[in-house]
Amino acid sequence: MMASPMSRCRSALFLPASNARAIVKARGLPCDAVVLDLEDSVAPEAKAAARDAARAALHDGGFGPRLLVVRINAVDGEWAEDDLAALATAPPDAVLLPKVDGVATLRMARERLGPNGPAVWAMIETARGIMALPEIASAAAELRLGALVAGTNDLALDLRCRPGPDRAPLLPALAQIVAAARAGRMLALDGVLNVFDDPDRLAAECRQGADWGFDGKSLIHPAQIDAANAAFGPTEAEVGRARAIVAAFASPGTEGRGAIRLNGEMVERLHLMEAERVLALVE
Ligand SMILES: CC(C)(COP(=O)(O)OP(=O)(O)OC[C@H]1O[C@@H](n2cnc3c(N)ncnc32)[C@H](O)[C@@H]1OP(=O)(O)O)[C@@H](O)C(=O)NCCC(=O)NCCSC(=O)C[C@H](O)C(=O)O
Numbered sequence: 001m002m003a004s005p006m007s008r009c010r011s012a013l014f015l016p017a018s019n020a021r022a023i024v025k026a027r028g029l030p031c032d033a034v035v036l037d038l039e040d041s042v043a044p045e046a047k048a049a050a051r052d053a054a055r056a057a058l059h060d061g062g063f064g065p066r067l068l069v070v071r072i073n074a075v076d077g078e079w080a081e082d083d084l085a086a087l088a089t090a091p092p093d094a095v096l097l098p099k100v101d102g103v104a105t106l107r108m109a110r111e112r113l114g115p116n117g118p119a120v121w122a123m124i125e126t127a128r129g130i131m132a133l134p135e136i137a138s139a140a141a142e143l144r145l146g147a148l149v150a151g152t153n154d155l156a157l158d159l160r161c162r163p164g165p166d167r168a169p170l171l172p173a174l175a176q177i178v179a180a181a182r183a184g185r186m187l188a189l190d191g192v193l194n195v196f197d198d199p200d201r202l203a204a205e206c207r208q209g210a211d212w213g214f215d216g217k218s219l220i221h222p223a224q225i226d227a228a229n230a231a232f233g234p235t236e237a238e239v240g241r242a243r244a245i246v247a248a249f250a251s252p253g254t255e256g257r258g259a260i261r262l263n264g265e266m267v268e269r270l271h272l273m274e275a276e277r278v279l280a281l282v283e
């Protein structure tokens, strides 16, 4: 399944591919995407075993409708060649590249995966990655990029900023990631919250990500899934409003009209397009 701007990815659960129990568990969790990690959550001495486990998980399947994504090691590093080879016989829906800092890395990955290989997702988690967002968005269709994923831990380190619960120092970069994703018709996924025993902070951070335009959030623990699914919706109210807008534009007399009146508000055809997108996500 190729993630498209119409795909729903409210919750992308990362797990170290070296954790067999987590892989089993992920097959039954209500997340929209499972990300088998070969990069930072796997110690150097466990890389080979994690790669074998990811390969086995891809062959065994059982992830149902969830998007299956593998985060490989840095494309220009010592492990990536073997990582990509491990995905060849049972490819995932997408290959997530860490620390993408320009189009060259993405092009290299696309060449190795082949033009019809899995979608490429890019982690934006360095200052250089932020500066490269316009060129990445421009190359998105050609390179079949499916998502931009904010790596807020690495990004905070690289920017040398100190985000607190409101994440204020990260917000300018996050807004640029969303803008690039929208320009390139990709999904935009927010970064992780490392704290997984603070439901109020999680709910607030999910809401913030949704308010700033993200489609979903990267997660590190099963306990975070429900909050992300709820925040990134669409909610019942949003679906109801979308249905009302579609029905209003389908009613007689609206042909040729760009703007109509609905429940005391002006709605335009741009709202109709958004309503259709919302309904496509749930239907
Ligand atoms: C953070 C953890 C190490 C905590 O693990 P643990 O102590 O085992 O948690 P629990 O005992 O509460 O686990 C309860 C059960 O849930 C399963 N579990 C835990 N985590 C996951 C998971 N991520 N996916 C699936 N299942 C999971 C446990 O196995 C328990 O199961 P059971 O025994 O059957 O009840 C751990 O949560 C963890 O490793 N999380 C993921 C870490 C990871 O992938 N990190 C990389 C992504 S973060 C990132 O990318 C940052 C980015 O690059 C950036 O720069 O910002």
Ligand SMILES: [Mg+2]
Pocket: 040, 098, 125, 151, 153, 154
């Ligand atoms: Mg990172």
